[in-house]
Amino acid sequence: MHKAQILVIDDEVQIQRLLHITLQREDFDVSSASTAAEGITRVAQHPPDLVLLDLGLPDKSGHDVLKHLREWYSKPILIISVQSDEAAIVKALDDGANDYVIKPFRTGELVARVRTALRNAAAEGNKTELTFSDLTIDLVSRAVKKKGVAVKLTATEYSLLSLLARNGGKVLTHHYMLTQIWGQHYHEQSQYLRVFIGQLRKKIEDDPNRPTYIVTESGVGYRFTAHQ
């Protein structure tokens, strides 16, 4: 089988080495670039299956690299960023990054994010039914079942759930969700999102206070954890 190729764009040699060891062990084909320029050239010459991009690069901001890559590169881009930089993360996600991992990260978490992003990219977009451990969403009939029992959702609750589930594993920003569900003019009305997420959790989570499906990403958005 073809090994997934991953390009790491990070100027820190130690991080490069760590990612090499971690990802190679998981049977990925890893290469790295230390500067923005080198990274962009590499992606252009040998487009990898996934890019791990650090936001703090010596020659150019990671944000610029991201925007530049997104002009023609459509495969997953994961951001690796230092902590306490919510605004930067939100910006990167809104600019087309698929996910983010915060430094310091646990390697298990990183590998899981990489796998999810690759799986989502490979998944065909014409699935009619999504199944997660005890939750089934029929995208055609708009029916949701939990442990085989039909769950009654309002129209908005359903749109929210299907948006999250179709992007399983990926973090969706508040801004993105608001504009997708309610439209452009609602992008600052996050109170709607809070209320609906609360209602939705009561209907689909075993314990709404300890959600396992809809996870809060502080200051950024929500992520549907797709433990299939």
Place this chain on the structure above:
Amino acid sequence: MRNAETVKGFLFNKPPKKRQYAICIFTVAGATIICSGLDKFIDYRNVALILLVTVSCLAMFLDILPVLLAATLSALVWDFFFIPPRLTLTIGETEDRILLIMYFVIALINAVLTFKIRQMEKEVREKSERAREVKFYNTLFNSLSHELRTPITTIIGASDNLMNQSVRLDDTTRKELLAEVSIAALRLNQQVENLLSMSRLESGVFQIKKDWVDVNELIHKVVHHLEPQLEKFRTSIDIGENLPLFKLDFGIMEQVLYNLIYNAVIHTPENTTITIQALFTEGKLILKVADNGRGFPEDEFENVFTKFYQPQGSKGGTGLGLSIVKGFVEAHHGTITLENLPVCGAMFTVTIETEVTHLNKINDA
């Protein structure tokens, strides 16, 4: 903390410059009026003594220049109103001329000497305060460097052992060493996190980003995050029904609660109860974190939120957690208070007044 003006002594806060001059003029005028009233009973030479005492009294409290003004003014007043011929600045007797000069010189010497003594006293006080402060910060930096160097030492030591070819380690030892590295790194991360938060707060450019927050979600997220630490405790969560949504900075409030609960975890004995409460009263969000521990010594209450503060016999920590909490709460224009509970334990109460929305349920079916 260092504010010489507030230190108790026989000196108190000096009034502002302009007022000092006014005080001098009025006091000299007052003394003159009193002396005029006593004119029938006392000799004009005694008046000089009364004025001298007045100037000396002023010298005890005021700056040198206003006192010099008072000395000059009182000499002129004495000459004009009391030395014969009265109501003129001319002096009849040579003896009186000498007296006036003597008066003026004594008043000046008095003013200058008092001023010098006060300055010396101030220097001594500042020096001892400085020494106390240096000692205080040395203790603090010692604990901070201890907190940072211990995990670093562990990491370096453990990896040295693991890399050393000449030492043969069995599998269990290798695993133990690796576990130590991991624990040390996590501990270091926590301390660095605190130091970064502190620098953010002190940078002067720190700003919170408010958005609608479901407090229920906030509290459970923090508790979930602290689950491994809370395993050895009983946790009681009491969240008021139908709380509105509050405009808060989610990430920052997460850290506030995290630090408060973590503080309870490290400073109270295992198997006790940690209580987290949230309520909405009088338009304010109130968050309480209480424990069953020993509580805080009452005389240390005011130091608890001071940077680097460590309670007596503390089990470690950089002493930054609670001062970060205070800074973050104040960034929300809120307050935080500490009290000991009647039976045992301590309770922190965070009060924040912010925008709320009662949009609890939306019907869109």
